[in-house]
Amino acid sequence: MRRATVPLAVLSLLLAGAGTAQAAPADGPVPPGPVALGNPEFTANAMAPLKVTDWADFEADLDEVAAYGVDAISVDVWWGDVEGAADNQFDWAYYDRVFEVITSQGLDLAPILSFHQAGGNVGDDYTSLLPSWLWEKYAGVRFRGVELGPTGLQHRSEQGNYSRESVQGWADRVVMNEYRDFTQAFEDRYADRYAEDVVEVNVSLGPSGELRYPSYNQHDEGTGYPTRGALQAYSPLAVRDFQDTVLERYGSLQEVNRAWGTDHTSQDQIAPPQDAEAFFTSRAYLDTQYGRDFVDWYNGSLVDHGERVLRTVIRTLGDEFPEADIGYKVPGIHWSMTHPVHPRAAEVTTGLVQTSVDVDSWATGHGYQRIVELANRFDGGPREVVLHFTALEMDDQDVAPQYSLAQTLVTWIGDYAFRAGVETKGENALAGGLSSEEGWDNIDEAFARWGYLGLTVLRVGDVAEGVGARRYAELIATYGPQR
Numbered sequence: 001m002r003r004a005t006v007p008l009a010v011l012s013l014l015l016a017g018a019g020t021a022q023a024a025p026a027d028g029p030v031p032p033g034p035v036a037l038g039n040p041e042f043t044a045n046a047m048a049p050l051k052v053t054d055w056a057d058f059e060a061d062l063d064e065v066a067a068y069g070v071d072a073i074s075v076d077v078w079w080g081d082v083e084g085a086a087d088n089q090f091d092w093a094y095y096d097r098v099f100e101v102i103t104s105q106g107l108d109l110a111p112i113l114s115f116h117q118a119g120g121n122v123g124d125d126y127t128s129l130l131p132s133w134l135w136e137k138y139a140g141v142r143f144r145g146v147e148l149g150p151t152g153l154q155h156r157s158e159q160g161n162y163s164r165e166s167v168q169g170w171a172d173r174v175v176m177n178e179y180r181d182f183t184q185a186f187e188d189r190y191a192d193r194y195a196e197d198v199v200e201v202n203v204s205l206g207p208s209g210e211l212r213y214p215s216y217n218q219h220d221e222g223t224g225y226p227t228r229g230a231l232q233a234y235s236p237l238a239v240r241d242f243q244d245t246v247l248e249r250y251g252s253l254q255e256v257n258r259a260w261g262t263d264h265t266s267q268d269q270i271a272p273p274q275d276a277e278a279f280f281t282s283r284a285y286l287d288t289q290y291g292r293d294f295v296d297w298y299n300g301s302l303v304d305h306g307e308r309v310l311r312t313v314i315r316t317l318g319d320e321f322p323e324a325d326i327g328y329k330v331p332g333i334h335w336s337m338t339h340p341v342h343p344r345a346a347e348v349t350t351g352l353v354q355t356s357v358d359v360d361s362w363a364t365g366h367g368y369q370r371i372v373e374l375a376n377r378f379d380g381g382p383r384e385v386v387l388h389f390t391a392l393e394m395d396d397q398d399v400a401p402q403y404s405l406a407q408t409l410v411t412w413i414g415d416y417a418f419r420a421g422v423e424t425k426g427e428n429a430l431a432g433g434l435s436s437e438e439g440w441d442n443i444d445e446a447f448a449r450w451g452y453l454g455l456t457v458l459r460v461g462d463v464a465e466g467v468g469a470r471r472y473a474e475l476i477a478t479y480g481p482q483r
Contacts, residue, residue, distance in 0.1 A: 022419040022420075028362060029362050029415045029419075031411075031414075031415065031449040031450055031451075032414065032415065032418040032449070032450060032451030033448070033449060033451070034447060034448050034449075034479075035418065035451040035452075035453060036447055036451075036452065036453045036454065036479040037478070037479055038479075038481075039453060039479075040481070041423060041453050041454070042453055042454055042479045042480060043071050043072065043199070043200075043425065043453070043454035043455075043456075044069060044070050044071050044454065044455055044472070044475070044476045044479075044480065045070065045071055045072045045073065045074050045110055045200075045454070045455070045456040045457070046065055046070050046073055046074065046456065046457045046459065046460040046463055047073070047074045047075075047456060047457065047458050047459040047460060048073050048074065048075045048076070048098065048102075048459065048460060049125075049126070049459060049460075049461070050076060050118050050124065050125060050126035050128075051078075051094075051118075051126040051128075052098055055101070057461070058101065058460075059101060059105070060464070061460045061461050061464040062101065062102060062105040062107060062460065063105060064464040064465065064469060065107075065460055065463060065464055065469070065472075066105045066106055066107050068469065068472070068473035068476060069473065069476040069477070069480055070107065070460075070463075070472070070476070071107070071108055071199065072107055072108035072109060072110045072199050072200070073102045073107050073108075073109065073110065073460060074110040074111075074112060074200075074202065074456050075095070075098060075099070075102070075109065075110070075111050075112065076112045076114040076118065076209070077095060077111050077112060077113055077114055077186065078114050078118060078128040079113075079114060079115050079116075079128075079130060079131065079182060080117070080118075080128040080129050080130050080131055081094065081128050082095070082182070082185075083131055083182060083185075084128075084129075084131045084132070086133060087131075087133050087137065088181060090182075090185045090189070092189050095189075095190075099190065099193075099194060099197075103194065103197050108197050108198070108199045109194055109197050109198045109199065110198070110199055110200040110201075110202060110327075110456070111186070111198065111201055111202070112201075112202040112203075112204060112209055113179075113182065113183060113186065113201065113202070113203050113204055113313060114128075114204045114209055115130075115166060115167070115179060115182070115203075115204040115205075115309075116130075116165055116166040116204045116206065116207055116208065116209055117129055117130055117164065117165040117166065117207070120165065120217065120218045121207070121208050121217070122430065123430065123431060123458070129164070130164060130165075130166070130167075134153065134167075134175070134178070135150055135151075135153060135154075135164075136150070138152065138153055138171075138174055138175065139152065141174060143171070143173070143174050143237065144237065144240050144241075144244075145240065146236045146237055146240055148171075148174070148237075151235075152171065152235070152236070152237070153167045153168060153171045153174065153175065154167070154168060154235065155168045155213060155214055155232040155235060155238075156232070156234040156235040156238070157214075157215075157219065157220050157230045157231065157232050157234060158230045158231045158232075158233075158234060158272075158273070158276035159220050159221065159230055160234070161219040161220050162219065162235075163207075163214040163217055163219045163232070164219075165207045165214050165217060165219075166204070166206050166207050166214070168232075168235060168237065168238065169206075169301055169302060169304070169305025169306075169308075170235065170237035170238045170240075170241050170301065170305075171237055172305055172308045172309065173308075176308065176309075176312055179309060179312050179313065180312050180316050183312070183313050183316040183317065184316050187316065187317060187318075187320050187321075191320035191321060194321075195320070195321060195322065196322075196323060198321040198323065198324045199323055199324055199325070200324055200325045200326070200327050200386070201313065201317065201321065201324050201325075201326055201327070202326075202327035202328070202329065202388070203309060203310055203313050203326060203327065203328055205305065205306045205309055205310075205328055205329070206302075208331070209329055210329045210330065210331040210390075211302060211303075211306050211328055211329065211330050211331075211352075211371065211374075212302070212330075212331055212333070212350045212351055212352065213231075213232040213298075213302065213349070213350055213351045214232055215229035215230055215231070215232055215346070215349035215350045215351070216229040216230075216346070216349075216350070225335055226335035226336060226346075226401050226402045226403065226404070227336070227346070228280055228336050228339070228342055228345035228346050228348075228349055229345075229346050229349035229350060230276070230349055231272060231273065231276050231279075231298070231349050232349070232351075233272045233294075233298055234272055238272070238301075239271060239272065241297075241301065242270065242271070242272060242294070242297055243267050243268070243270045243271075245297050246270050246293065246297070247267060247270070249293070253265075253266075253267060256270065259289050259290075259293075260288075260289055260290040260293075261289075261290075262290070272294065273291075273294065279291065280341070280342040280345050280348075281341055281342060283342070285342075285345070285348055285355055286355050286359075291355065292354075292355050292356040293356075295348055295353075295354060295355045295356070296354050296355070296356050298348075298351055299351055299352065299353060299354050299370060299371075300354075300370065301351075302351035302352075302371075303370045303371060303374050306328060306374050307374060307377050310326060310328060310374075310378070310385065311378075313326065314326055314378070314381065314382065314383050317383075319382075324383070325383060325384040325385070325386050325423075326378075326383045326384070326385045326386065327385075327386045327387075327388050327425075328374070328375075328385070328386075328387060328388065329388040329389075329390065329427070330352070330371055330372075330387060330388065330389050330390070330413070331350070331352075331390050331391075331429075332389060332390045332391025332394070332406055332409050332410065332413075332429055333346050333347045333350045333352055334391055334394065334404045334405055334406035334409050335402050335403060335404045336403050337398075337403055337404065337405040337408075337409070338398055338403045338405065339403045343403075344359055344367070347367070352367075352368060352371055353366070353367030353368055353371075354367050354369075354370060355367065357369070362412070362415060362416070364416075365412060365413070365415075365416030365417075365420075366412045366416075368412065368413060368416060369416065369420075372387060372413065372416050372417050372420055372422055372424075373420050373422065374387075375387050375420075375422040375423070376420060376421065376422060384423060385423075386423045386424070386425055386454075387413075387417060387422055387423070387424045387425070388424075388425050388426065388427055388456065389410070389413045389414075389417075389424060389425075389426055389427070389452075390426070390427045390428070390429045391406045391409065391410060391427075391428070391429040392410055392426040392427065392428055392429075392442060392443045392446045392452070392455070393428040393429065393430070393433030393434070393436070393439035393440070393442050393443050394406035394407060394410075394429060394430075394433065394439075394442065395407055395438070395442065396408055406429075407442055407445075410426070410442075410446050410450060411449075411450050414446060414449075414450030414451045414452055415450060415451070417451065418450075418451040423453055424451065424452055424453060425452060425453050425454035425455065425456065426443070426446055426452045426454070426455050426456075427455070427456045427457070427458060428443070428457055428458050429458075430458070431458050431459060431462045434457060434458075434462040434463060434467070434468040434471075434472075435462070435466060435467050435468060436467070437467060437471070440467070440471035440475075443455065443471075443475070444475065447475065447478075447479060455472075455475065457472060
């Protein structure tokens with residue numbers, strides 16, 4: 001554990017950005033600078049494999065990274081593995097072993113409550129499906145006037161396909177007791193044994209453990225990188241929520257029609273885009289009141305989902321694991337950002353940005369203000385809530401077909417989070433970046449200029465030797481406390 005007095009210079013920087021987001025200068029922001037320097041909140045973590053199969057190699061990797069100063073190992077605690085056999089029957093045998101191996105090396109633990117599927121995403125070499133009993137248990141439930149059926153907990157896309165990778169946020173209130181029970185079972189198993197060793201509990205809020213919709217996942221066709229992806233707002237629960245939200249905002253169907261220029265005669269005509277492709281190619285998502293209202297609801301639903309799940313985990317943990325922060329992960333959706341037809345569309349389908357605000361303004365975090373300020377909804381609570389942002393190692397590639405601003409995006413998030421007083425840490429998006437000097441140069445810049453406070457690398461084996469080990473050791477030597 002690294003705990004020390006915050007240097008006055010660092011404290012003044014943190015206080016300057018605390019609370020409500022500070023306005024950016026008219027000519028652009030002043031980079032926050034090396035906020036991690038001398039800061040006791042600096043952390044250097046590494047991810048374990050999705051599932052350890054070669055224990056000798058794993059232990060050797062842990063020994064290497066512990067020697068040069070890595071703090072903790074992040075471990076996916078797969079819901080489907082632990083509670084997959086039957087409801088409320090938990091098998092912790094694998095985690096008993098993996099936690100013991102990690103802590104025996106003097107490393108702390110950063111478990112991820114992984115309420116999502118393993119397998120099917122970039123770099124996945126292990127598959128763990130959500131518990132099969134989950135879909136059956138709630139198939140007969142009626143919620144908000146909707147009978148769920150076998151797919152009622154799942155996202156439904158603009159293509160009409162259902163995703164089983166995570167439970168849709170519009171069904172949170174149906175299954176929140178499952179998240180609570182799993183968290184409680186984890187606490188019951190490990191709170192006494194690892195009370196001081198768990199330094200963060202990261203909470204899965206969507207596919208790949210990220211706060212996002214499955215907009216570019218395998219249940220749909222033609223939606224992968226670097227396309228715009230697909231909207232995921234077509235389940236009966238999502239449609240019902242959109243209708244209720246719109247009517248609550250405008251007060252009556254007549255006022256909806258006035259705002260949107262429509263002639264709806266029934267609430268049932270309030271719906272997500274019927275032609276999603278045209279919704280983007282016509283720029284309706286940016287330029288019409290209907291489009292901005294839809295995107296605001298879509299983004300707001302995601303953030304509210306994040307708050308509900310995080311709050312449930314925080315309440316369930318209570319006073320256990322007293323040193324543990326709570327983390328949530330936001331992906332760097334860096335492609336299609338400058339697309340000539342539908343700029344920023346991939347970020348929209350993923351749910352990360354609003355379009356009712358100026359998405360080109362530093363003052364709005366370029367549309368990310370809600371996602372970033374989710375952490376501030378817990379101000380004054382018992383735990384620090386930390387945002388983890390991916391893609392720190394990547395370059396901009398502002399050419400067809402990528403139209404990517406990955407490195408620029410890292411600056412936007414770092415700047416806005418600092419001004420909003422949100423503690424922000426980073427991750428690499430792809431393991432390949434850790435073997436590249438240029439990738440590490442980009443990570444160094446995020447720390448030196450844009451206020452990132454910690455790093456979790458994907459994965460421990462990628463920083464146990466070679467370029468990854470050397471550059472990570474150098475970063476830790478720069479920002480970590482003197483040993």
